[in-house]
Amino acid sequence: MLLSYDYDVIIGKHNDISHHKKGSYNQSTLWRPSSWKDFPIEQNPHYPDKCALEYFQNNIHNHPPLVLASEIRSFKNILSSVTEGKAFILQGGDCAESFNNCQSTVIRDFMFTFNQMAGLISQATHLPVIKIGRIAGQYAKPRSNSFETQNGIELPSFRGEIINGADFSEKSRTPDPQRMLSAYHYSSATLNLIRAINTSDPTEYQSRLNIKVYPGSTEQTHYMSFLEDLYKTANYLSQKENAIKPMYISHEALLLPYEEAMTRKDSKDNKWYNCSAHMVWVGERTRDLKKAHIEYLRGIENPIGIKCGPNITSDTLLKLIKKLNPSQEKGKIVIIIRMGTGVIKQKLPALIKSIQSSREFVIWMIDPMHGNTKNAKEGYKTRYFTDITDEMIQFIHILKEAGVHPGGVHLEMTGLDVTECTGGIPEISEEDISYRYQSLCDPRLNRMQSLEIAYLLGKNWN
Ligand code: PEP
Ligand code: CO
Numbered sequence: 001m002l003l004s005y006d007y008d009v010i011i012g013k014h015n016d017i018s019h020h021k022k023g024s025y026n027q028s029t030l031w032r033p034s035s036w037k038d039f040p041i042e043q044n045p046h047y048p049d050k051c052a053l054e055y056f057q058n059n060i061h062n063h064p065p066l067v068l069a070s071e072i073r074s075f076k077n078i079l080s081s082v083t084e085g086k087a088f089i090l091q092g093g094d095c096a097e098s099f100n101n102c103q104s105t106v107i108r109d110f111m112f113t114f115n116q117m118a119g120l121i122s123q124a125t126h127l128p129v130i131k132i133g134r135i136a137g138q139y140a141k142p143r144s145n146s147f148e149t150q151n152g153i154e155l156p157s158f159r160g161e162i163i164n165g166a167d168f169s170e171k172s173r174t175p176d177p178q179r180m181l182s183a184y185h186y187s188s189a190t191l192n193l194i195r196a197i198n199t200s201d202p203t204e205y206q207s208r209l210n211i212k213v214y215p216g217s218t219e220q221t222h223y224m225s226f227l228e229d230l231y232k233t234a235n236y237l238s239q240k241e242n243a244i245k246p247m248y249i250s251h252e253a254l255l256l257p258y259e260e261a262m263t264r265k266d267s268k269d270n271k272w273y274n275c276s277a278h279m280v281w282v283g284e285r286t287r288d289l290k291k292a293h294i295e296y297l298r299g300i301e302n303p304i305g306i307k308c309g310p311n312i313t314s315d316t317l318l319k320l321i322k323k324l325n326p327s328q329e330k331g332k333i334v335i336i337i338r339m340g341t342g343v344i345k346q347k348l349p350a351l352i353k354s355i356q357s358s359r360e361f362v363i364w365m366i367d368p369m370h371g372n373t374k375n376a377k378e379g380y381k382t383r384y385f386t387d388i389t390d391e392m393i394q395f396i397h398i399l400k401e402a403g404v405h406p407g408g409v410h411l412e413m414t415g416l417d418v419t420e421c422t423g424g425i426p427e428i429s430e431e432d433i434s435y436r437y438q439s440l441c442d443p444r445l446n447r448m449q450s451l452e453i454a455y456l457l458g459k460n461w462n
Helices: 050-061 069-083 104-125 178-198 224-238 256-261 292-297 314-324 344-358 385-401 430-436 447-459
Strands: 088-093 129-134 147-150 153-156 247-252 263-265 272-274 279-282 304-308 333-337 363-366 406-412
Touching: 050 178, 050 256, 069 088, 069 129, 069 363, 069 406, 088 104, 088 363, 104 129, 104 178, 104 224, 104 447, 129 406, 178 247, 178 256, 224 447, 256 263, 256 292, 279 292, 279 333, 292 314, 304 314, 314 333, 314 344, 333 344, 333 406, 344 385, 363 385, 385 406, 385 447, 406 447
Parallel strands: 088 129, 088 406, 129 247, 247 279, 279 304, 304 333, 333 363, 363 406
Antiparallel strands: 147 153, 263 272
């Protein structure tokens, strides 16, 4: 349910909103949390009620930060150890979080699975694992098509619950700025539980192994004993020191009115921080150097992920790095490769070479999900487990061959037993997909597939 607020009264402007003409900025022009408004923008929802948009922006701006500037500073410091090859990042969570899934069991099972994965990876790599959830704010989605047509009716595409609703009706699909405030509160409730679990005794929140058999999968006995062993090991390891370090939060900085409202100047260093997450990333579709998202991101202190698909050039990537990290801070830039299993081998080595010769400090991560999306029967999107693991393993080999540290993996996953990606040990088949397909957007690895990925990562590390 959305929160209901009266927005008749517009309370004063925030963040010193400036009024330059479009395109009048260049790199040296003064940055403001709102200076992105002076640039062309991709993926921008059309809000019919501009007054309401401004009201909710102001309202959110007056709410407390979700994350403190001091936390972001120390997080960046922790990330700098990945630049030096001394740690590994596990980043993951839903493609699109849903308000409905802001439930204790869903969050707990995700964290539980994540901790188990961290345990397995840490043991195999001999590195501490930094855990970053795609959680507590991952509510906005970029879409390839602005409109969707069903039975001859055309409506705006679903863009994530911070913007509009997934139901195919005009009311639901109309962007509603009040959803930004709901998203803030759902993020806050989610983060509250994350922080509580972060500091609680891990042996207190055990969960039992519950092996699922899907209608089209092989018999349980084929994989039962392997999973039981894996689960026991992961369970044990997740409770060891390396895996119980705190989980940080991240999301795509897509909906700029919300990101702007959560941007605060810290009194200690007079710098600007996006206080809605420890880390944010820019997506493949919004990372244009001359457009609004990069303008916004160049002004904040948070570590920034840059999603890189198969078409990015070395030149663009270098320009992005220089623009987002002019002072060459370590732990600031995370390059998230998502090229697809058939392409990574051709494209990645050249990118690595040019960054190496530029002497920029970056963290290299692999998102083996977004380059490997396929259409299955009945309109479902899926991903084959083998494509995901292939791209991840190729990434590790390519980086190691170049003498560069493979810094982490970025996954779309859940602690639930969904049937969205095919394959894995339980052999989820195309026929099984509809059985428990619950994602609001892209297909996620389920709990067992997530553990298996962590296991395979470790197995292929050396
Ligand atoms: C995502 O991470 O959900 C996403 C949309 O990624 P990309 O921008 O890389 O397509
Ligand atoms: Co996605």
